Amino acid sequence: MFTVRTRIKIPPRAINAHRRPIIYIKHRTMAAPISTAMDSLSAALKSNIIPNQEYLLQGSVLDSAVEVLLHRLRGLCDNVDSGPETFHDHEMCFSIRRGPPPEQPLLLRVRRALDYQDMPWQLRYIGQPELGDKSRPTIVRSSIDIATSNSVVEFLTELGCRLDFEYIVRGYMFRKGRMKVTVSKIFKMGQGKLPESVEPISQSYLVELSVLAPSGQDAIAEDMRIFAEQLRPLVQLEKIDYKRLVH
């Protein structure tokens, strides 16, 4: 179990949302009248400091070339001295819908770190991706990132959510300013839920370039385009149309 004890101010979201530490602090001692959590949340919403938009570019790199890509990223990104951060996560995708198909399902994702078991789990709401026209360099989708306790799966199941699919993701993470770059391998869940019995989905690594920012900060998308340009032709980071993928 964990507890978040900090000032009411919503903590600035780290870029690596699934490595966010939980902060313990002492109770504030103040005489000012106390405000409800909802009040401060709506204040935060009003001043637009909650990062609820995700700017995203996706691509892939073949296993044979991943070393080259990692090498390049190590040169391009911020965490040079510490080397790439590795991660090994388990992601479960849930959906909940109110009624028959015309009702759009609400999609929720739960991610937990397999390599750091005591890290909080991450619950994520992801909205419909907006592709936009040609002038917009990235996909934009609304996203709410919530750190939670490990009871979240049971909570969602009881809430009425259905587990759509799940997978294991393992790879490397880089930071460049506010941008996050992940190079990861996607595995199918094995039969016995053992980490050894996983099976990779393809001979490539998924490469994602993303930024979580408050809405309206479209300038970051341009930065992402420039960064993606630097990775060409090793990786083609593009806006991928999800609607086309379903069929």
Place this chain on the structure above:
Amino acid sequence: MGVTVLQQFPMTENRTGPQTIEFLTKRIVALGAVQTGQFLVDCETYMSVPQLGVQKTVHVLHNSEQPASVFAVLESGSKVVPLIADGLFDLLMLKMTSIYTSKKQTKIESKGPRFEIGDFCVKLGSVTMSQNFKGVLVEVEYRPCVVPGSAWDLMREFLQGFIGSVVPNQAPQYLQNRMNDIYQPMDTIQQYLEHFGQYRKTTGVI
């Protein structure tokens, strides 16, 4: 997070809510306590829409002691699932309004001054449900100790010395089931939820 005991303070005819709080404040200050701000625990309840089948209830609570956390308790049949999340969980509940709707008239909160005396932390909360005063809840936390079993006697002594014979000799039912577990912030929330439920019942809502 130390062991916390929640105790309803009985209302008497001749005292209003604020008067009761004032009366208790005088007492605790006389014992040597120092006021250290205010506290607030609020609870909002969401009900599932009928289309989802069996009624499920989600209580979302905030505790000013853990200001960046949101506590959610899901009641589904006989099952109770607790969840601790960070502040953005409230945003998620807003996204789910089509499936879980908030019952505004059952919004209940306990709010009042917070005191420290030695290692004890005492909170005198006046409970209001949709602006209506419901009663007084006294929260006592003994912060050094994390196991209810070993702290109960000591806390009972403190409580009895503070608010008198209202305090039973037995630990509250909720704590009795967890006497030897490590006390968690969620346990405080569960106790609040229990008491809030009792206040609601007396009003006849839910």
Place this chain on the structure above:
Amino acid sequence: MEQLQTALTAIKVLRSSVGQVFDSLGSGLRAEHGDENKETKYLLELQELLTTVNVNLRDVEQAVSSLNPPPGPFNLASTAYLSQETTQERQALYGTLVNSYKWTDKVHEYSNVAQALLSQNSLKRSYTNSNRTKRGRIQTSSHNVSPQQVDSLISTFDRQFNDMTVSVSRPFASNAVLHVTLGHVLKAVIAFKGLMIERVVVTGYGETMDLWTESRHKVFRKVTENAHAAMLHFYSPALPELAVRSFMTWFHSLINLFSEPCKRCGLHLHSALPPTWRDFRTLEPYHQECKP
């Protein structure tokens, strides 16, 4: 110094009078002696001069006898050959040699002072043995023990109490730092020097532990104080293992810190604190104010 100075002047005077004797002997008979009895006159003169020499000699002897005899020749051992060193770079060695000599001298001086101070220290936490008669015995030093010995002692505590977990780390050279978790009640850091307990910090179960930060709870700050008292109380230089063992037994009695009422007043709380004092002999709990 003055004596040496006078001795030196006496030698100078002696030398000049001796010089006069030889001077007169060298020039022989002169015109001033006149013609008559010039031999006798000359002999008289010589006699006079020799008496002065005798007087001076006595002075010198007197001055020298008042001097302290020099402490024998300095034995420079092989460093004596440093002066004969021909290579340029090694000639500088002498300076450093002198420096190190000075340092050794200082260390000697300070240790003397420290020894004097320690011999006055009534607590006798550090083991000094100034008594000459005990020199012959094998000294049982409590702070110069092999780590293995410390480890084996500590592992006995771990086994002795099953609700107390003990882990050892050695962040500072060979000295052990113990992390003790006592049930779900409290945690403690105990720093050792050899087999001697140097410092104890008691914190709450949920708090972070380190050697320097105090607990944020009053009760554990009080317990830390009492643990220091116990540490000093149980200290015995001759039987360090026993000291540590009795300290740990005492420490283990804190397991009922919150649950046991005071033996004296029968209450749990006294000024918002539980009974933090444990009697050293009976291990019974008392409030600070109630302790016998």
Place this chain on the structure above:
Amino acid sequence: MQREEKQLDSALEAIIMRVNDLKTAIAAMIFKLEHEYETLNWPNFLDNFALISGHLTSLSKILGNDKAPIMRNLAVLPLLLSPEKDEDLMRLTECRISTFAHDLVPDYLRTKPEPQAEQKMMQLEVKANNLSYDTAHDCNKQVTQYNKVLSHVWDIANKAREEWEGEAGSRATQAQTSSAADTHVLVAAVGVGKGLKSDSVQMVQSGVSPVPSGMMVGRSGGQPQAAGQGPLGNAQMGQMGKTPSAIKTNIKAASQIHPYGR
């Protein structure tokens, strides 16, 4: 015979004209060479040559004409030789020959060039013959050098081409570092669970129900439930309509895990 003589006369007249033309042309060229050598350029010089060769051809045409008498058959006889200066001859030959004497006549009247000129020619020819080797050698030298330079340039060009091609090739291999198909597979898997769903369902099912044919179980055992969860099942169909059997199992499996609410 009159006619023949006339013919001979006219032919000679024409030949003399041509030769005069040729002579003036050569003179003009010599003049040019001597006086305009500074400004003379090669095309002009070649023009002169062309002029001369034109005169020569016209001369040879006249000589080869059918009507022209065959000069070879005619002989020239010197009738009078005199060592005296002959003014007429001087005039005729532009002061080149002053006397028609016995020592000079055989030279002038022979069908070969002048002995001096012949000698010079001979000398030149000998020289040319001698030189031919040297010049050829020189040429060869230059040719080999030229070849060398050329092959060098060729090499450079080749190398550059290879580089370009290599770069293009490596670019082609770099293009192999990512595959659009894989990107789509991965994004589809992560985004909508394509290729993951059936497996996860089987897994869930294997955890819940030991019967391998989940579809049959779903049909036979779960009929009332299936009615209740109709919309959900349909939604599932709509979402990933490709693997219907898996969907059925999914419904069944899901109902198995959620005892409430369905």
